[in-house]
Each structure stands twice: as structure tokens, then as C-alpha cells.
Amino acid sequence: MIAPRRFLPSIPSLLALEAVDRLGSASAAAEELSLTQSAISRQLKTMEEQLGVALIQRSQMRLHLTPAAKEYVQVARTALNQLAQASLKLKANPTGGSLNLSILPAFGMHWLAPRLQDFARRHPEVTVNLNTRLRPFDFDTEQFDAAIHFGQRDWAGVNYLPIMREDVVPVCAPDMLPDDSDDIEWLIKAPLLHLETRPEAWEKWFTAQGREISGVQGMLFDQFSTMGQATIHGLGVALLPTYLVEADLAAGRLVPAWHGPGVSLGNFYLVWPQSRAESEPLRSFRVWLQGRIDQAPNT
Template sequence: MTLPLRAIAVFDVVARCCSLTKAAAELYVTPSAVSQQIHSLEQHLGTTLLKKAGRGVALTEAGERYFEMIAEDVQRITEATQRIRGFRSRSALTVRTTPTLGSKWLLPRLQKFLDANPDVELRLNATTEPTDFSREAVDVEIRHGEGQWPGVYVEGLAEENFLPVCAPSYAPANSMDAGELEQHRLIYSVKAQLQWTQWFASAGVTPSAEWTRLLFDRSHMAIDAAADGLGVALDSNLMMWRELREGTLVCPVRNSPQFKLTTQWVVCPFDHLRKAKVQLFLEWLRQERSEWQNEQRLFTFSPDGVNESADKR
């Protein structure tokens, strides 16, 4: 059976606009022509995709499911068609990353990559969902986990040091022992590989049955909450490098246990390593990693929370 590709493309626009009139304007056709295409698609599928909603339209339950299934593929076809037609002369690089690494570590460094590679059009996709490279147009992913994914290239981004942190206004650096932490509000990143129970066990502390918690499903939210003085968070120096360097976060615990983990991994199919744009990105990423690691060796955090260069000590 022949797919009604034109009708599918029209439905994609209508679903995004939630308006037949706006979709018609974007497609340079009449609203009547849009309605005809939608009706044709509904007949083909044997179900209703749209319903009236005030002056506009809304997706039915079947319409929502259908749009979720086709939206990404329609976008891929659109971009592929534009590139083949010569609409874009630049090379498009799609990188998927975890939200926290993307906002806290990768984004502040991207200017150097863009300046060095002006012909590369970068698309950054932040999500915790692992990429299905067989059907998704993603060149490289930076994935959170333990690094054990068979059948793909895997390279650890960097070893991270996990430590408790808070705003210096909440508690000064090195101002308490590990056992005192349970008296404070503890900020949780619920998807992090290291949790407070593990930290307390390593510190030799048996916390009471109850303590005050603040929970987030994203580490960048936990980090920001700590910097805003809402409590004490447990996260890695990779994600908090800027806050630690600038002194907006300090470690309030004397002799905090050391937890070194690699939680972020560069992942892609082996054949993607032959792509010039992927090679450029990985070379730049390794250089940024090296500079960050050198910065960690050059700086320490003094008892009063002020950063000091190793050359001055």
C-alpha cells in the first residue's frame, strides 16, 4: 500500500501548529487544502486524528500517539532533503548528552569548538534516554552509566570526584564533621550513581532513621539548589567545576571520603568514527578534558573556601 507522504507531512505541520490556518500559511496552501489532506490521512489510517478546540484544533488520543511516532522521522526526512538539495552547505553534527553535563560542562566550552569549526552546524540534544543509533540521527552521544554497552565505541569522559557541597553562606568550608550532616537538609539527585547512604557508610556514620531531604531528578537542579543555599548536595567536581572554582559552592565537611567514579561516557557506532565531523568533535572533547584535568591539579580549595593556585602554595 502506497504511503500518503504528502498527507503525513501536512499532518506533522498541523500537529505542531495546532491550527489549520497557521499550517496552511506555513505550507503556502489554503486551509481547505490542509483539511483535505488530513481527511485523506484519517481515511487511510481508519481513525480520527484531530478534534475541534475553541478556534483551533487539537490532537485526539490517536493523533497524539501517531505524532509522537512520526515527528522525529519527518524531521529527519526534511533535513536530509534540504541537504541533498543544497539548502545547507555546512556539515550538521548532532550530539546527544545528559542534561546536567550539557548545561554545566559542555555548553560553557562550546564557543571554542564553534570558533574552530565554523562550517559545522551543531545540534545539541539533551536527554537521559540512550540513543538507538539504528533509527535516530545522532552522531555522538555522551551517556550516563557504567560504560558497559556492547557493540558500540565507548570512551570514558573523565574520572569524577564526588563530594558534599553547599553555599558558603549555608555552611563554611570544612566547618563540620561527617556525623553532623544529618542535622542539615540533604539534597538528592535521585538518578546519580552515588547516593548519600553510600557516602555515610564510607564516612563511618550511621545516620538516624529520619533526616530532611530535598529530591531532584536532575543533577543540575540539585547543584543549583545547593548554590542557592537550600541545603547540602552530593555531586561530582566535573559537574560543579565552575561553582567550585568561583567559590559559590564549598565542601563543608572536614576530611570528606573520596569517591572517584567515571559516570559519563562517549558512545557511538564504530563506523561513525570515520566521519570527519565526529573526529573533529572527539579531538576537541579530549582537549577540553585534558584542560579540565590540568585545572583540577592546579587548584585546590583552602579551609576558608577560597580557591588557590598550586603555584602559590
């Protein structure tokens, strides 16, 4: 049940309060909201009278929220953002059935995107909206219905659907491969490329080859796509997922830098919050994805 109406300020009042908090003055808030300064002041005064709480402290020419109002406006800002996102979803798909999915760039582009046409054909009533997040986030503050997660089952408060294991291989440009490439020592001395979200990847890979090393340094990248291009252009050796380098290996743009045992650094999962009821679009996507997984490896 929604709280009694007397506890619910109007949206214009909330927008005025949020803008004053963010911008620090009624004049700046008025300019952003296309209102007069007196209109902003009236909105704030009306809210104070409605709630029976002082919201504004005035010092010289600036307005400041009271400590209680500071806490309140954080919740109000989240609610306003959620309402705005809901309105965008409604406008984008007025018949209903949108799914906001957080993806990882390389996996989303190279594994998921080519398969989404099949989902769209089977479920034309669902609009899938994709957005990139590199790390776990709070589903209570982000407007996502589900996310693609890599690693272990270390995301609290979510359900997991395993998608696939990721195997990585060391690759480099052909001109970079030395004559003594059968000796792993060349890799230890080579410029090694790193992904920000997997800082211990090379240490784990060397351990799997029977070599313990630490303190590996080199160029740092935030995405596989840029690290892959740097590898093709001879800037170093990279650990890249097999699904990502198949075409480059086949075309000769990259070559294996070592032929030792394969290594997996984690798994891909579809995750969604346990705190929410599963929506129909999410259920449709989850069931479809499970079907594609069951068809592996030729998904």
C-alpha cells in the same frame, strides 16, 4: 535502495494523515495545514487508492484511523520529523558538516562549552548543535549524532569514548557548617539535597565513608545548577562535582561539609550509535575530544 515509488505517498498526503490522527477531524487538520476540508479528504482518498488499504473510519462528525493506519502513521510521523530536522540542518549549515550533540546541562555548560571554541577554530566546516537530554534515549528516534553520557557503560547499542571520571564532594553554605563538623553525625541529620537522576548518591557516599544509611530524604532537583544555587543560599548540603564547585569554594560561597575520602559516582562518556556509519563531523569531533582528553588534567 529506496522502495518503489508506488509505495511512497506524497508528503502532503502524509501531513494530512498525521494531522487527522493527531487532531481528530478533517476540519482541524485543514485549519492547521491552511487547506480546505475537501483538500484534506482528497489527500486521504488518494493515499488509500495508492496503497489499496482503508485508512479512515468515520463515526458521526469525527474521523479515526484504522488500526493498521494507526501503526503506519507512527512511522510516518517519525519520518516527517526526521525530514524536517534534516532540512533545518541544511538551512543552518548549507555547506554541510553539522553535528547534533546531546549534552548534560552542568557538564555541557562548565566543561564542554569553554572548550568548543578550540574545536570551532580547528574545524570551521562543522556546526555543532547542542540540546539537553538528562537520560539515555533511542538514537533511532532522536535526531542526535552523539551524546554525552554519565554513569556506567549501560547504554545499549552505542560506542563509548571515556572522557573523565567525576568526583563529588559534599558542600554547604558557610553559615550552615556546625562547630562539630568533624563528626559525620551532623551530616546524617542535616537537610540533604538530591538530584533526580542520582537517587542513591548520598547512600553511596555514606557507604564510602564507612557508614551505612538508607531512606535518605530531602529536596529534589532535576539539574545541578539549581541544586548548586539552593546550596549557596543555605537550603541544605549537596553532593556536587568538583569541576562545578571550584569557583564557589575559592570565593567562599561554599565550604566543604566533610573532609573524608573522595567519591566517584561514575564517568562521563561520548557515545554514538553502533548502527550508523560514523559521519565526518562526528569523526572530527571524536578525534578532537580524544586529543583534549589526552591533555588532561589541563584540558
